[in-house]
Amino acid sequence: MTHPQVHFTEEELIAYQLHDSTDEKAIRRHLETCTPCAELSESIAETLRVFSAEPVPEANLEHNWWRLRGSLPVLKPAPRRLRWLDWRWITPTAALALTALLVLDITGVRLHPAVPANDVAIKSQGPLTDTPVDPSSVTTHLDTAERLLTEVNHTTGRLDPTTRESAHTLLLHNAVYIQTARQQGNFAQASVLESLGRVLTTLDHEPEATEEGWHIRLSMNTNGLLFDIRILRQNDHRQ
Amino acid sequence: MGITDKEAIKQVLTGDRDAYRILMDRHFQFVFRVAFRITGNQSDAEDVAQEAFLKAYHKLDTFRQDATFTTWINRIAMNIAINLMERRNRDLTHHASGIAEDSNFARDTRQDTRQVPDHKAGPERLLLDRETITIRQAAMSTLTPMERTAFTLRHMEDFGIPQIADALNIPANSAKQAVFRAVAKLRRALAPLAGGLRG
């Protein structure tokens, strides 16, 4: 503003007080010398102070979730999204790929004999590998794992003691199966068992607090693992 | 816990409704907060946030991958909240306890505030606080839902004008004007109390 006698409008001063003005410097300079504008500006500032943020209560998430959850249907994806969103849809393709891989594996096109050079996963499980198991019963192991994961997938609260116990037992045996799979050069199986091991470890150490454990479980993507286990078992039955 | 909003949405869309809780845990309080600013009370804000999350759930397959969930659900919630307030204003069935009628408010402010303290021998301080709250509520009730939304989000939540305009689906200039009108109205509503203020 070049003419000090030209006053700013209320709107301009509101914008100024809300820090939305493009003319901030000019207004500030004007306010230093113009009493009416300074008074109006102060009155606006006072109004804004009176209506400064009153505290917002905390919403009760637990209560709100359960209130909401009752109204949520389980969504069935429309066919056009199935292509990339639903693992059940990609099953045939992936199954073909994985089966091909496993057939190569079984028919002797093995990569290398089992030298667990990169053996961190096994070593980290230390004494758990000492638990004696029958290495040929990997099918049973996978069956049990599948049932457990399905159960876990459908549990929204704390896991019951039986499920936890089952997870613990599976974990004890799992490391041995990993080792056996590697020794046999069955790297596909070893890899799935390693993923299973990670999930089982998480379940075994699940915090006591319901919510926390459940969140960890949600983020574990057990669906993908279940899928892998089913593929492995299919293959196993064919052997 | 590294799952993203988009991954959670995918899980919900493939039939895992409990994955929706991840989104709710992350965004419910914010949605509730904005709804609280618009509606001015907790129970309405909760209803609005609930409805927004329900609506979003049913529209989840239309959620664009390039958007953020929080912006998207916030827009849904703001619309629900404003519609609720507009319906209330139309119906006139909703009379928040003792709050003045819009049109006569500015003239009657002084009287209204004097009616407030039916509560007896509380300390004067408390009385004054209650008065202040009632004055604020009464002044706020002179704003249209749009003005109230634009003002509270700009001033109390520090939303930018473009953000408000976008959420309300109005031009930026309209959002700006709504804020101006709101502040001007509120200032006039307070004028009789403040004494020597220019107005």
Ligand SMILES: [Zn+2]
């Ligand atoms: Zn001036």
